[in-house]
Amino acid sequence: MAYVSGRTYLAIPGPSVAPDRVLSAMHRAAPNIYEGEIVEMTHGIIADLKRVAVTTQHVAIYIANGHGAWEAANANMFSRGDRALLAATGRFGHGWSEHARRMGIDVEMIDFGKNAPVDPARVAEALQADTNHTIRAVLMTHVDTASTARSDIAAVRAAIDSTGHPALLAVDAVASLACDELHMDEWGIDVVVGASQKGLMLPPGLGFLWFSDKALEVSRTADLVSPYWDWKPRGTGTEFWQFFGGTAPTHHLYGLRESLTMLLDEEGLPNVWRRHETLASAVWAAFDAWSTTGNIALNMTDPAARGRSVTAARIANGGAGSLRKWLETEAGVTLGIGLGMALPTDPAYADFLRVAHMGHVNAHMTLGVLATMEAGLQALDIPHGSGALEAAAWAIARGAASKP
Numbered sequence: 001m002a003y004v005s006g007r008t009y010l011a012i013p014g015p016s017v018a019p020d021r022v023l024s025a026m027h028r029a030a031p032n033i034y035e036g037e038i039v040e041m042t043h044g045i046i047a048d049l050k051r052v053a054v055t056t057q058h059v060a061i062y063i064a065n066g067h068g069a070w071e072a073a074n075a076n077m078f079s080r081g082d083r084a085l086l087a088a089t090g091r092f093g094h095g096w097s098e099h100a101r102r103m104g105i106d107v108e109m110i111d112f113g114k115n116a117p118v119d120p121a122r123v124a125e126a127l128q129a130d131t132n133h134t135i136r137a138v139l140m141t142h143v144d145t146a147s148t149a150r151s152d153i154a155a156v157r158a159a160i161d162s163t164g165h166p167a168l169l170a171v172d173a174v175a176s177l178a179c180d181e182l183h184m185d186e187w188g189i190d191v192v193v194g195a196s197q198k199g200l201m202l203p204p205g206l207g208f209l210w211f212s213d214k215a216l217e218v219s220r221t222a223d224l225v226s227p228y229w230d231w232k233p234r235g236t237g238t239e240f241w242q243f244f245g246g247t248a249p250t251h252h253l254y255g256l257r258e259s260l261t262m263l264l265d266e267e268g269l270p271n272v273w274r275r276h277e278t279l280a281s282a283v284w285a286a287f288d289a290w291s292t293t294g295n296i297a298l299n300m301t302d303p304a305a306r307g308r309s310v311t312a313a314r315i316a317n318g319g320a321g322s323l324r325k326w327l328e329t330e331a332g333v334t335l336g337i338g339l340g341m342a343l344p345t346d347p348a349y350a351d352f353l354r355v356a357h358m359g360h361v362n363a364h365m366t367l368g369v370l371a372t373m374e375a376g377l378q379a380l381d382i383p384h385g386s387g388a389l390e391a392a393a394w395a396i397a398r399g400a401a402s403k404p
C-alpha cells in the first residue's frame with residue numbers, strides 16, 4: 001500500500017517549490033512589451049532585485065539558468081589569457097572553473113574538498129604569491145549545493161584586502177540567495193551570481209548578476225564579452241529592451257514581481273533568513289538524533305559551515321538510495337540525490353542524499369519531510385537513533401520563540 005495520493009513535495013535543491021501565487025501571476029495573456037504595465041513594473045523589479053542582494057550598485061537579468069549566469073560573469077570580468085583564482089568547496093566551483101577554462105581563462109584552483117568551507121588564509125597566500133597582480137578575480141561559491149558547505153564571504157574579502165591585491169571577488173550565490181544571509185555591499189562582493197529557481201521561488205529560466213562599480217570598470221576592457229552577455233546595457237542601459245538583450249521574459253517577470261513582493265514587502269528579508277535558519281536547525285537536529293545509532297551522518301560537521309537552504313547527508317550501505325526511493329514511491333516526497341560525492345557507477349553513490357529546505361518552505365513542510373524520512377527508516381529497517389522528530393519540533397519551537 002503506497003501513500004502517494006495527495007499533494008506531492010519536491011524537496012530537491014532547485015527547482016524549489018513555486019508558490020501558487022507566483023504561478024497564478026504568470027498565468028495570463030502576453031503583455032505589450034513596448035509600453036504600459038510591464039515596462040513600468042520592470043523598474044520596480046530592478047530596484048527590488050538590488051534589495052535582495054543588499055546592494056545599491058548594478059544588476060543584470062539574463063534569460064538563462066545558473067550556468068548561463070556563470071558564463072556571463074566570466075565574459076564580463078575577463079580577457080582571454082587572464083588568470084582567475086577559484087576556491088572550490090564541493091561540486092559547483094569545479095563546474096564554474098570548467099566553464100572559465102573553456103573560455104580561455106587561466107584558472108588556478110584551490111580545492112577544499114567535499115566537506116570544508118573556504119579557508120581565507122589560503123586565498124591570501126595564493127594572492128600574495130601573485131606579485132604582478134595577474135589574477136583578475138577570486139571566484140567562490142557561497143553555499144555549495146552538493147557538499148552543502150557554506151563559506152564566510154566577508155572573511156575572504158578581508159583576506160584579499162589584507163594582501164593589497166586588487167582582485168575582484170565573485171560569488172556564486174545561486175543556492176543561498178534569499179535563503180542565507182548575504183550583504184553584497186557590506187561584504188565587499190564585486191559580482192553575485194544568482195538564478196530564479198531556488199530562493200527566488202520561480203521556475204528555472206532567469207539568471208542574474210549583481211555587479212559593483214569596480215567590476216563595471218574592469219569590464220570596460222574585458223575582451224571575452226560578446227553582445228548578448230554584456231552586462232553594461234542590461235545593468236546600466238535606459239531602454240526597456242536593453243535590460244533583456246531582446247524580448248523580455250514577460251511571464252517570468254510577472255512571477256518575479258510576485259515573489260519579490262512576498263520576500264521583501266510581506267515577510268521581510270531578515271525574517272526570510274531567520275526562517276531558513278530555523279528550518280535548517282530542525283533538519284540538523286533530526287540528523288543528530290538519527291546518527292546516534294547505525295551509520296548516518298551529516299556531510300558538514302560544523303554548523304557554522306553549513307548552508308541554510310540544503311543539507312547533504314550519508315546513510316551507509318545504500319541506505320540513502322533506498323530511503324529516497326521509498327519516499328518517492330510510497331510517500332510522495334522527492335529528496336535530492338547525493339551530488340559529486342561518488343560516481344554513479346560506484347556502489348557508494350547510493351549512500352548519499354540531500355534534503356532541500358529552500359525557498360517557499362515552512363515548518364509543516366520541513367517537519368513533514370523529516371517525519372516521512374523517519375517512517376522510511378523504520379519501514380526499511382535502516383538502523384537509526386530515536387527522538388529525531390521530537391528534536392526537530394523543539395528546534396522549530398526554539399526558533400519561533402527567539403526574538404528577531
Ligand SMILES: *Cc1c(COP(=O)(O)O)cnc(C)c1O
Pocket residue numbers: 014065066067068092141143144145172173174175195204
Ligand atoms: C543550482 C546551482 C547552479 C546551477 O544552476 P543551473 O540553473 O542548474 O544552471 C550553480 N551554482 C549553484 C551553487 C547552484 O546551486
